[in-house]
Amino acid sequence: MNNKNRFNRAMTGLIGTGFMLAVFGYVNAQGDDPEVIETSSHVFTRMAEGVYQVTGTGEVYLMSNAMMLVGDEDVLLVDSHVTPNAANALLRSVRAVTNKPVRYLVNTHYHFDHAHGNQVFPEQVEIIGHEYTRTKLNGELGNVLTETTMVSFTEGVPALVESLRAQLSDTRDPEERAALARRLKAQEDHMISLREIIPTPPNITLDKKMTLFQKMGESDREIQLLHLGLGHTAGDVVVYLPQEKLVFTGDMMLPSLSYMGDSFPQEWVGSLEALKGLEFDVLLPGHGAPVQGKAEIGFFQAYITDLWQKTAALKAQGLTAEETAEQVDMTNHGSHYRQIRAPGADVRAIRRIYALLDE
Ligand SMILES: [Zn+2]
Secondary structure, rough: HHHHHHHHHHHHHHHHHHHOOOOEEEEOOOOOOOOEOOOOOOOEEEEEOOEEEEEEEOOOOOOOOOEEEEOOOOEEEEEOOOHHHHHHHHHHHHHHHHOOOOOEEEOOOOOOHHOOHHHHOOOOOOEEEEHHHHHHHHOOOOOOOHHHHHHHHHOHHHHHHHHHHHHHHHHOOOOHHHHHHHHHHHHHHHHHHHHOOOOOOOOEEEOOOEEEEEEEOOOEEEEEEEEOHHHHHHHEEEEEEOOOEEEEEEEEOOOOOOOOOOOOOHHHHHHHHHHHOOOOOEEEEOOOOOEEEHHHHHHHHHOOOOHHHHHHHHHHOOOOOOHHHHHOOOOOHOOOOOOOOOOOOOOOOOOOHHHHOOO
């Protein structure tokens, strides 16, 4: 990590100190270890001893899930959300839940919504990610802030803010107004913080596998960081806890259709097969709710394979990527993926497949 990024990480970390936090815990049947701990911005759902899925309340726009592993001496976090603002809220919330220091941050991949909070982590926090994630975030492969993925997902934010302002001024019902005002505030903060992003790469990298042992009681917690092959990006890392039989997958596997604009669809299917080979009961995705078992993986493998084949066939008929994105019929997957109601697919996925077919 270069000094400039270190400096900026430290400076941005100072923003927002003095923030008031209310913490609510829902105590479980044993009465000691709460099942759910809620701060104003975050919900920590206990999955196993010291293992929490981290999601948002809506107060701050996070855009992605995180995971927190608390050991006897320190904390490991997985993914840093979408902006410095969101990551600052995460660090405040962590401090409200545990007084143990954050020692590691793992990036599941380089995408903006999982890694653009990196800069607020204090210097003593080691950031771990795949070698590819480092080369993306340190600018070696171009500026991630101007690439299609980041731009296409964020260029609509100012218009959304304007639309929420208009809706708020047209709404009289006090409850609706409160909900709109909350959403507007979250999107305004998000819009401002998007401009503060300084892509900050991992300072520790892995290629295929790295194992951490977190001090915990009699035995250590084994934390495997695994790159199972090309997939959602060229540098996906899953965080696998063999004792807890739990895996955090980032966007390599979601309960919904994962974005394919930077993906390697053909290899992704095989990498998902390797994911199936891990012994786990619960999958924590980068977006959405926990998934029980492995059946869901097969549905996504089938979608990827089918999209690739249908896209290749339409390309061979001479259709442009834009035409294929409108016409490709994936409705045979509609009974599983409810968002598929008519023919068509994400144009960014189709453009990606066209580019790979042209290589
Ligand atoms: Zn992603």
